[in-house]
Amino acid sequence: MKVFAFLVSLTLFLGGFxxxxxxxxxxxxxxxxxxxxxxxxxxxxxxxxFHLLERLD
Incomplete structure (x- = not known):
């Protein structure tokens, strides 16, 4: 699950740039x-x- 969240975050970050x-x-x-x-x-x-993944653990 953390890998999927990382990939979504990375896509959003690079897409923002x-x-x-x-x-x-x-x-x-x-x-x-x-x-x-x-x-x-x-x-x-x-x-x-920073906020959502700490609640999923």
């Missing part, structure tokens, strides 16, 4: 939404191991 990188290549109305989505993805990737 990808959203940061592509945020300003989209149209002007999507800049903020994409950048905030990257922040949310990285935040969620850190919430999983």
């Amino acid at each position: 990808a959203l940061f990188g592509y945020a300003f290549t989209f149209g002007p109305e999507w800049h903020t939404i994409t950048f905030v989505g990257g922040i949310a993805a990285i935040s969620l990737s850190l919430i999983i191991p």
Whole structure:
């Protein structure tokens, strides 16, 4: 179970960086939404191991 949570966290973390990188290549109305989505993805990737996994043990 921890390996699956690690893979989900890693995917969210790297996907968040990808959203940061592509945020300003989209149209002007999507800049903020994409950048905030990257922040949310990285935040969620850190919430999983720090808060949720300690409750599953």
